[in-house]
Amino acid sequence: MGVIHVTDRQGQRHTLECVEGWRVMEIIRDWGLPIEGVCGGACECATCHVFIAKDWVEKLDPATDEEEDQLDTVITHPTSRLSCQIIWTPDLDGLELTLAPANG
Amino acid sequence: MTDNIETDVVIIGAGPVGLFAVFELGLLDIKCHLIDILPKVGGQCAELYPEKPIYDIPGFPMVTGQGLVDNLLAQIEPFHPTFHFNEMVESVEPIGTPEAPLFRVRTAEDGTTFTCKAIIIAAGGGSFQPKKPPMENIEAYEGTGVFYAVRHMQMFRDKRVLIVGGGDSALDWTVNLQPIVKRLTLLHRRDAFRAAPHTVEKMRALVAGGDMDLHLGQVTHLKGKAPVLEGVEIKKDDGSIVSVDCDVVLPFFGLTMKLGPIANWGLNLHENLIPVDTEKFETNVPGVFAIGDINTYPGKLKLILSGFHEGALAAQKVHRYVYPDKKLLFQYTTSSTSLQKKLGVTA
Ligand SMILES: Cc1cc2nc3c(=O)[nH]c(=O)nc-3n(C[C@H](O)[C@H](O)[C@H](O)COP(=O)(O)OP(=O)(O)OC[C@H]3O[C@@H](n4cnc5c(N)ncnc54)[C@H](O)[C@@H]3O)c2cc1C
Numbered sequence: 520m521g522v523i524h525v526t527d528r529q530g531q532r533h534t535l536e537c538v539e540g541w542r543v544m545e546i547i548r549d550w551g552l553p554i555e556g557v558c559g560g561a562c563e564c565a566t567c568h569v570f571i572a573k574d575w576v577e578k579l580d581p582a583t584d585e586e587e588d589q590l591d592t593v594i595t596h597p598t599s600r601l602s603c604q605i606i607w608t609p610d611l612d613g614l615e616l617t618l619a620p621a622n623g
Numbered sequence: 624m625t626d627n628i629e630t631d632v633v634i635i636g637a638g639p640v641g642l643f644a645v646f647e648l649g650l651l652d653i654k655c656h657l658i659d660i661l662p663k664v665g666g667q668c669a670e671l672y673p674e675k676p677i678y679d680i681p682g683f684p685m686v687t688g689q690g691l692v693d694n695l696l697a698q699i700e701p702f703h704p705t706f707h708f709n710e711m712v713e714s715v716e717p718i719g720t721p722e723a724p725l726f727r728v729r730t731a732e733d734g735t736t737f738t739c740k741a742i743i744i745a746a747g748g749g750s751f752q753p754k755k756p757p758m759e760n761i762e763a764y765e766g767t768g769v770f771y772a773v774r775h776m777q778m779f780r781d782k783r784v785l786i787v788g789g790g791d792s793a794l795d796w797t798v799n800l801q802p803i804v805k806r807l808t809l810l811h812r813r814d815a816f817r818a819a820p821h822t823v824e825k826m827r828a829l830v831a832g833g834d835m836d837l838h839l840g841q842v843t844h845l846k847g848k849a850p851v852l853e854g855v856e857i858k859k860d861d862g863s864i865v866s867v868d869c870d871v872v873l874p875f876f877g878l879t880m881k882l883g884p885i886a887n888w889g890l891n892l893h894e895n896l897i898p899v900d901t902e903k904f905e906t907n908v909p910g911v912f913a914i915g916d917i918n919t920y921p922g923k924l925k926l927i928l929s930g931f932h933e934g935a936l937a938a939q940k941v942h943r944y945v946y947p948d949k950k951l952l953f954q955y956t957t958s959s960t961s962l963q964k965k966l967g968v969t970a
């Protein structure tokens with residue numbers, strides 16, 4: 520077991536217990552934070568967009584072309600990722616991220 | 624002049640579930656018109672994942688999103704449904720009685736009206752609409768300095784235009800508008816474009832020739848006293864800020880689903896979904912049914928196969944409204960010659 524730290528859109532930080540093999544989007548959604556994940560993790564909606572803390576960026580597998588294409592549909596920061604494309608493993612214990620603003 | 628179309632049933636949404644409802648209604652001799660804001664059939668399957676494989680459609684070990692839609696179209700062909708694309712259903716007005724419902728349905732664009740005896744809402748996650756990027760105060764410029772679609776190219780003649788995005792819409796409008804605008808700037812977050820290669824080449828040639836500008840970065844905010852746009856500030860990946868003067872911004876960030884006007888039709892809603900019973904999939908308004916992703920009931924699963932089942936049961940009750948005096952006979956397509964005649968498979 521391990522945790523991730525998620526800062527919501529009001530700036531409040533939540534520490535969430537994780538399940539190995541789950542997508543980070545699914546973990547966030549399961550704990551009831553407002554992440555939409557409309558496409559269920561199929562990399563087709565970008566409603567699971569998050570900003571990864573700088574220190575963690577290098578520790579993640581780089582985004583695939585498909586994820587980059589989908590990131591084109593939102594306003595990104597340099598550390599933007601789609602949380603459905605990050606599978607949680609114990610290596611990511613302590614992962615720190617912030618929910619991106621929702622689209623209008 | 625607005626037209627009025629009379630039909631048995633109006634189906635709102637031409638996604639997989641709306642399409643299959645045509646089949647179930649057709650077997651019961653019920654005619655229908657389908658309306659969708661998209662320019663094509665297929666809903667999420669066609670718009671969001673046409674190439675992706677689906678593995679849980681009964682009888683298909685694997686079928687792609689578009690493949691399923693194509694098959695559904697072939698399956699409902701015998702019933703000749705009429706499609707109305709690029710039209711948003713704006714209002715639904717009951718003009719009958721609970722025992723003999725009658726409705727007037729109105730669309731937004733050209734104001735076509737429909738008179739029908741029952742309505743099937745198969746609106747999925749809502750109507751597909753352009754994604755609005757989360758920029759502060761963007762609404763204040765909509766219609767003057769910010770547009771999510773190009774309806775009349777002439778509106779942008781001699782203007783300084785900034786297009787944001789890296790997909791087909793962004794690139795197509797870049798090369799189409801460049802010749803008539805005063806100055807065109809394309810802004811994208813990275814130097815890779817997922818648009819047709821020849822359009823990307825054209826854009827690159829224009830940039831190389833000095834006929835337009837390309838910036839890599841993201842808009843941070845809109846400048847000018849709303850509703851008059853004067854420019855934008857762009858943050859580049861290296862953190863530097865540049866300012867671009869422009870009269871118009873066209874953000875092309877793809878489509879998203881929004882509940883839209885359905886919220887105003889007097890239907891009970893629960894978290895943007897329409898509660899229905901599980902016998903007839905009828906809403907709180909007699910004669911209005913909701914099937915597929917848009918409905919909710921205890922145990923609901925947002926699966927295509929659930930939507931198909933819901934359509935079959937809803938059709939039974941619709942039959943009672945359309946043919947109040949006719950008894951409904953349960954028949955199989957394998958053995959009923961009358962059903963086979965409707966399907967055009969017997970001599
Ligand atoms: C990436 C992805 C993968 C999926 N994989 C599977 C899978 O493997 N198996 C499975 O069973 N399901 C899957 N789904 C879910 C499945 O696609 C949906 O359950 C299905 O599309 C729902 O069909 P529907 O006809 O109810 O609605 P939709 O497909 O959402 O279609 C609704 C249509 O209604 C239109 N509409 C809405 N309101 C209006 C209005 N007011 N006026 C005009 N038009 C309107 C919309 O524009 C849209 O075209 C997946 C979904 C996604 C996004």
Ligand code: FES
Nearest residue numbers: 560562565567603
């Ligand atoms: S949940 Fe849709 S892209 Fe991640």
